[in-house]
Amino acid sequence: MCATGEIVLSLLKGMDIDITPDIATALYVAIVTDTGRFTHSNTTAEALRAAAFLIERGARHEEISKNVYNTNSFNLIQLHAQVLSTIKLHARNRIATVWLTKEMLEKAHVNAIDTQEFADIPVSIDGVTIGVLFREMTKPNWVKVSLRSRNGFDVNAIANKFGGGGHKYASGCEIEGSIANVQQSILGELEKALLQYK
Numbered sequence: 001m002c003a004t005g006e007i008v009l010s011l012l013k014g015m016d017i018d019i020t021p022d023i024a025t026a027l028y029v030a031i032v033t034d035t036g037r038f039t040h041s042n043t044t045a046e047a048l049r050a051a052a053f054l055i056e057r058g059a060r061h062e063e064i065s066k067n068v069y070n071t072n073s074f075n076l077i078q079l080h081a082q083v084l085s086t087i088k089l090h091a092r093n094r095i096a097t098v099w100l101t102k103e104m105l106e107k108a109h110v111n112a113i114d115t116q117e118f119a120d121i122p123v124s125i126d127g128v129t130i131g132v133l134f135r136e137m138t139k140p141n142w143v144k145v146s147l148r149s150r151n152g153f154d155v156n157a158i159a160n161k162f163g164g165g166g167h168k169y170a171s172g173c174e175i176e177g178s179i180a181n182v183q184q185s186i187l188g189e190l191e192k193a194l195l196q197y198k
Helices: 004-014 021-034 045-056 061-069 074-084 102-108 112-123 155-161 179-196
Strands: 088-090 095-100 130-136 142-149 165-167 170-176
Touching: 004 021, 004 045, 021 045, 021 061, 074 095, 074 102, 074 112, 095 112, 095 179, 112 130, 112 142, 130 179, 142 155, 142 179, 155 165, 155 170, 155 179, 170 179
Parallel strands: 095 130
Antiparallel strands: 088 095, 130 142, 142 170, 165 170
16 A cells, blocks of 8 residues: 555545544545655555545645645755755766755754655656765764665665665665765665666
8 A cells, every 4th residue: 555544544444434524634644745746656546546535535635735745934945955055966867966964954943854855856857766865863973864766776775785674766774974974885885786777
C-alpha cells in the first residue's frame, strides 16, 4: 500500500467503522504526502481510489493543499534560497547535491522537520538521476543524508551500506563526520554504482 493511511483506511472499512470528514481528512493527508501529491511510483490505482473515497467522505482536500503545500513562512522561503545556492553537480551531471547546516537552520529559526521537501530539490534537475541532501544534525559531527532517485536507480542499496534504509527511490542514513567528508563517502559509492547502472 502507498501509505499507512491506506492501511488504516482498509482496517476501518473492514471493521465497518464510519469514516467521518475528520477521519477522511487525516487519512487523505497521509496518502497525499506519502505519494508526493500522487507523483511517486507508489501512486497506484488503489491509492487513487482510496483518495477519491476519502474525498467522497468529506476529506478537506483544498484545505490540505493550502496548509501542507502552499503556505510557507518567510523564513522557510529564505532558507530555501540559501539551500538552492549550495547546489553542485557531479558525475557528469548525473548526481546533484545540496546541503543544510545547523547554523543555517538556527539563523532562519526553522525546525529541521520543516525542511523534508528540500531533499527533492536536487533530483528535480533535468538530466539528474540521483539527488542528495546533506543536513547537519543536532548531534555534533553527524550528518543526515537524504537520497532521492529516478529512472530506476536504487538509492536504498546505497543507504543500506551506511546503516540506513527506505525504498528504491527515497532513502536515507545518518553518518558521523563533517558534510564535506560524508559527501565524499556518499559520492564515492554513488559513482561506483552509476558505473554499473544502465
